[in-house]
Structures are given as C-alpha cells and as structure tokens.
Amino acid sequence: MKVAIIGSSGGNLFNLGGRQPDKLLGEIIAQCGSAQLDITAIQFIAAEESMDIAKDKTGASLYSWDPVQQVVVQGETLTLADINQLAKREDEQLATRIEQGEVDGIIVMSGDPTGVNAASIAAAAAKGIPIVGTGGTSMAQISSKGANVIATSGTTGTTNRTRAVSFVTALCKHWKIKYMPVIGTQSAAEANAVGSISIWRRINFKGIMQASLPGFIAMAIVLALGKIPALASLSSVFDIIVGALPVLIAVVAAKQVAELDEVSIVAGVIAGVLSTDGGIIGGMIGGILAGILVHYLFILCVQWRFPMTTVNIVAGGLAGLVAGLLMYFLVSPIALQLGEWVKQLISAMIDFNPILAGIIGGLLIWPAIIAGVYHAAILPIVLLEMEHTGNSFLGAVDMVGLVMVSAGITLANIVGPRDKGEAAVATPGFLINMGFGTFVEAAYPFMFSNKLVFAGAIIASGIGGGLVGLFAVRGTAYVPSFAAPYLSDNPIGFVVAMLASLLVAFSITLVANKTIKAKV
Structure with missing residues (x-):
C-alpha cells in the first residue's frame, strides 16, 4: 500500500514535534516501514514558528519525498507565503496521482483542506481512500468534505511516536495488514526480520541499572559535601535524593520497556511515586509493570479508535496508576525485603x-x-x-x-x-x-x-x-x-x-x- 504524508508543522503541533520536522516525519516513515507501507509522496510545510502566530514573512521550508533515494528532502527556506505557493503546485500534482490510483491512503497533520491541501483532499474524498490525521479543526473540515476519515485526533498530549503508531495502526487495521510498532533504535528491517517485537524482550535489568547510575553518583556527591561543616544542611537534600531513587529507576524502566517517550515517562513517575516503600527494587518492578501496561493499553486504545489525546491519557495515567497501586498495596513490602536480604548478606560476609x-x-x-x-x-x-x-x-x-x-x-x-x-x-x-x-x-x-x-x-x-x-x-x-x-x-x-x-x-x-x- 502507498501512503502520502501532507500537512504542516501546525500551531499546537509545533510545540509537540512540529518544530523538528525531520524527527516527526522520520518516526512516521519508520512505522510505515515496519508495516511495509510505501511512502509515495510528502508535502509538508515546516515554519520557523507556530502557525498560530506565523505571518506571510515567516521563514518556512517545504519537505518532499525522493522516491529514488527513499529519503525526505528539505527545500530551501523562503517566506511562508512563497512556500504556500510551492505547496499548492505540489498539491495539485499529488491530486492527479490520487486520481490515477497511485495513492492508497493519506496521513494528515495540521493540514489546510481549504488552502494548500485542497486539491489532494478533494481527490481523496472522491476516491474514498482512507485518511488519518491530527489537528482538530483541519480534520473536522476534511470530514465535512466527505472524505473517508478513519481515525482523527487533536495533538494535545501526543508525541511523534504515539502519533505515528496511531496513524499506521489505523491504516493497517483498515487494510487488514499485520503491524508491530518499531520501538527504540530498532529498524523496520529488523522488526520485519523477527516478525514481531515482544514487550518482554525489552525488560533489561542491566540496562535499567546502568541508566540509573548517575542518580546514585549524585547522591554520593551530596553525601560527601554534607560532611563539610559549612554544608551540613545538605543532609536533608541527601534524604530527598534517597527517597527519589525508586522514582528515578521506575521512570527509566518504564521508558525502556514501553519506549513511548513522554507517555511512558509519565507512567513511570506515577508508578515510581507509589513504589517508594519498596526501595529501588520496588521502583524497578513498578516501572516495568507501568511500561508493560502502557504498551498494551496504548495499542488497545488505538485499535478502539480513541482520540490520540485520550489514548495518551489512558496509557500514561492509567498504566502508571494501576502499576503504582499494585506496588503500594501488594508488592512493595516484598521488594523491600528482597533488598534488605541482599544487603544483610553482604554485611554478614564483611562482618565474618x-x-x-x-x-x-x-x-x-x-x-x-x-x-x-x-x-x-x-x-x-x-x-x-x-x-x-x-x-x-x-x-x-x-x-x-x-x-x-x-x-x-x-x-x-x-x-x-x-x-x-x-x-x-x-x-x-x-x-x-x-x-x-x-x-x-x-x-x-x-x-x-x-x-x-x-x-x-x-x-x-x-x-x-x-x-x-x-x-x-x-x-x-x-x-x-x-x-x-x-x-x-x-x-x-x-x-x-x-x-x-x-x-x-x-x-x-x-x-x-x-x-x-x-x-x-
């Protein structure tokens, strides 16, 4: 299936990934590659400031797709007014390709269905090809034109990855194509080679500990400074850092397991705060549970076609809360005892x-x-x-x-x-x-x-x-x-x-x- 990506860096979207179009488009391309969807065209306007305050003289670039090199190409920086004119011409060419059956689906981000994207949206509506996208106002206008919008959402609370996964999930479900998200640094080719990405394979205790090490070093530095008479007040700071360590590890664990950027971080913070009674082992377990729940709740909500903002709220907030409550009432005492046993064993060997x-x-x-x-x-x-x-x-x-x-x-x-x-x-x-x-x-x-x-x-x-x-x-x-x-x-x-x-x-x-x- 061939997919076109159209739109702009947007207003609210500008602050949620739009200011870095290479990363925004790269995430979509990676997810499409995992589903073996071919990118056939890109018409994306990237302005130097939010479209909410942009003017005709605002600097902007037009991003397009090189089908031979299979890469995104950034055009020269001109005024927004000039870029809009270039975009209209490319939009008319894209509309012709849609009419000729060269495009099977469209991803829209903060599009302009009455302006620079009018021709392609009209052609897509006439052909009935599926459209997914974000941008509450623009997507509502696209729907009003009779387009086959199969998934839509605002941009609030979304990230590059969650939007991309949502887009590709909706398209693949519509086309009945098997799809597993590309996570972290794994390439689409690697994802296709293994056939699926197991959430359990991303649980790496060594990786979690290594990534959390700077927090422990910071604690050691505060402890040492607190021994200086003039800095004795830092002892209270040491206590705060000690209490924060389970939260730190929970955030690292949730992010590594779920790999959904801010969504997994929020879930990790919530789970970690409720796991502090279990020490660093409790924080790690809570974070891992949060990451697992984020993964499954996110996919489930996307499949149910929840708006992306709601998906992130459910996946991040509910996953962190459920994992945290499980830790708080059931697992934390056990985790704390495990940690104490390890420390007691070391102490016993040293005392002997x-x-x-x-x-x-x-x-x-x-x-x-x-x-x-x-x-x-x-x-x-x-x-x-x-x-x-x-x-x-x-x-x-x-x-x-x-x-x-x-x-x-x-x-x-x-x-x-x-x-x-x-x-x-x-x-x-x-x-x-x-x-x-x-x-x-x-x-x-x-x-x-x-x-x-x-x-x-x-x-x-x-x-x-x-x-x-x-x-x-x-x-x-x-x-x-x-x-x-x-x-x-x-x-x-x-x-x-x-x-x-x-x-x-x-x-x-x-x-x-x-x-x-x-x-x-």
Whole structure:
C-alpha cells in the first residue's frame, strides 16, 4: 500500500514535534516501514514558528519525498507565503496521482483542506481512500468534505511516536495488514526480520541499572559535601535524593520497556511515586509493570479508535496508576525485603572477615567483567548498598580492583611500553580512568596479550580488595579517581588501597614489558 504524508508543522503541533520536522516525519516513515507501507509522496510545510502566530514573512521550508533515494528532502527556506505557493503546485500534482490510483491512503497533520491541501483532499474524498490525521479543526473540515476519515485526533498530549503508531495502526487495521510498532533504535528491517517485537524482550535489568547510575553518583556527591561543616544542611537534600531513587529507576524502566517517550515517562513517575516503600527494587518492578501496561493499553486504545489525546491519557495515567497501586498495596513490602536480604548478606560476609571478603571480591571482579556478568550481578548489588548509605563496599572494590588496576597497567605502558605504539594506545585509557573513574577496558589489549600482565591484574585487584576490607572502606567508582576518596567513609584507607592496586599493577606490567623486550 502507498501512503502520502501532507500537512504542516501546525500551531499546537509545533510545540509537540512540529518544530523538528525531520524527527516527526522520520518516526512516521519508520512505522510505515515496519508495516511495509510505501511512502509515495510528502508535502509538508515546516515554519520557523507556530502557525498560530506565523505571518506571510515567516521563514518556512517545504519537505518532499525522493522516491529514488527513499529519503525526505528539505527545500530551501523562503517566506511562508512563497512556500504556500510551492505547496499548492505540489498539491495539485499529488491530486492527479490520487486520481490515477497511485495513492492508497493519506496521513494528515495540521493540514489546510481549504488552502494548500485542497486539491489532494478533494481527490481523496472522491476516491474514498482512507485518511488519518491530527489537528482538530483541519480534520473536522476534511470530514465535512466527505472524505473517508478513519481515525482523527487533536495533538494535545501526543508525541511523534504515539502519533505515528496511531496513524499506521489505523491504516493497517483498515487494510487488514499485520503491524508491530518499531520501538527504540530498532529498524523496520529488523522488526520485519523477527516478525514481531515482544514487550518482554525489552525488560533489561542491566540496562535499567546502568541508566540509573548517575542518580546514585549524585547522591554520593551530596553525601560527601554534607560532611563539610559549612554544608551540613545538605543532609536533608541527601534524604530527598534517597527517597527519589525508586522514582528515578521506575521512570527509566518504564521508558525502556514501553519506549513511548513522554507517555511512558509519565507512567513511570506515577508508578515510581507509589513504589517508594519498596526501595529501588520496588521502583524497578513498578516501572516495568507501568511500561508493560502502557504498551498494551496504548495499542488497545488505538485499535478502539480513541482520540490520540485520550489514548495518551489512558496509557500514561492509567498504566502508571494501576502499576503504582499494585506496588503500594501488594508488592512493595516484598521488594523491600528482597533488598534488605541482599544487603544483610553482604554485611554478614564483611562482618565474618572483611579482609577475606575484600580479597575474594577483588579476585573475582576482573573475571566477572570479562565474562560480561559485572553489570548484571555486581552493579545491582552496588546500587542496593548505596541506596541508603550513599557508598558501597563493592563500589570501593570496583574502584581499586578495576579502575586503579587498569590505570596502573596503562601507566606502565606509557612509561615502559614494549614498543612506542603501545604508549599512544595506553595514554587515553589512563587519562579516562583517572579523570572519570571508568573505561577499565583500556587494559584489555595488554592483559590479553600477556599472561603475566593478566595475572598481575588479578593479584593487584585482590590486594586492593583486601585493603578495602582491612580499612572497612565504602566508596564508589564512576567518579574522578582523585575525588573518589572524598566520597568514601574512610578517605585515607581508600587512598592507600587505591595506590596499592595501581602500584602493584604498574610494577608487574613494567616487569612483564621489560622481560619481553629482553627476550627480543
């Protein structure tokens, strides 16, 4: 089926995606591609300000479709009056194509059925082809002309994605074509290859935790600043951030699962606020439930041909409320207890023998990250530890065992590399590890090419972890290395552990490099 897209950046639409026509049209094109609908024409006027206040001299561009390259083409910027004249000529050409049967359906956004879109709308009405669109006034005028309008809505509360999904869903239902929305960065080709997009496949605990990490780092920074006598009042800010963490995770979870932009964000906020009693585990569960409900309620409401504004209200508001109430009355106490059990287990191990716990953590953390289980297993525990205290035992092991060891290995390859080329490779890795507390993968090329360096990384990490246990340090990674001690509960102990890991890794790597050079 061949679809034409017509209209303008609109009045209210301008503030809801119309000011970025490339993204607005790109979302529609992606959804059409998922349903295997062909774009046959685009006639879209994009003004530099809302049509509610635009004048004839307002700058504007005319967007069209290149059928050969299959891309949207932006015309030159002229006055709105001149663009309207160009649009009328293209509209007459489109009307001819409609009359010749080259267009099977039309998507309209803030169209002008009595002006620049008059010819194509009249032709579509005569042919009886289905029309979907947004813009309350314009769609009402289109209907009054006898056009076959199968779905219509205002623009309030809509997003580029929700509008596009609504348009394509209505057309596909009319034509009895199977369609699954393209979500996130997945291409239409990928969607067609798998045949459908399962909502359950978008539930990724690791991804949710990683995306939420900046909030925990912000909490750790506030905790550290609050220790300064002049900034003692920040302790109340720390409490606020701690209480907001479940909401943060719920929003991230809902957005990742539903991928419906602001609709899923609203649902996540509502669910998260009602999930705070369950801690960060409760926030994650509440957000996931909200995302799932948003997905299904959105599709259901679109299929029932609710106005898009109503669809968003139902999907965002009701999904968040239902998920939140389930959490508040049923799941939150269980989620909170699960989190407490994890923290109690870590505390029990540390209480039994903190040095042994640190050594074991240090020895295992490199195999964990190389095997790809660090972010799935260790990071969630770090965040659970940080939830109420702002720092973490495993977070400190992370800094000394991964970041400092990687920094030591890369520093050795700057000072005494096997060849000059390795120094250029090692320098960015060292600077990033020291400056940002991340990018431990910079050590991989040197570890994987030399067994002694690899063993040295494990040994240095174990020693650093043991010192973390000895000094009972709780801290965090993912911050500048020079700032990490100030975010811990034992700055001096943390500095000793960090330096020990770095120096051991540095020394072993240097020896390994010199040994290889001596053999050569």
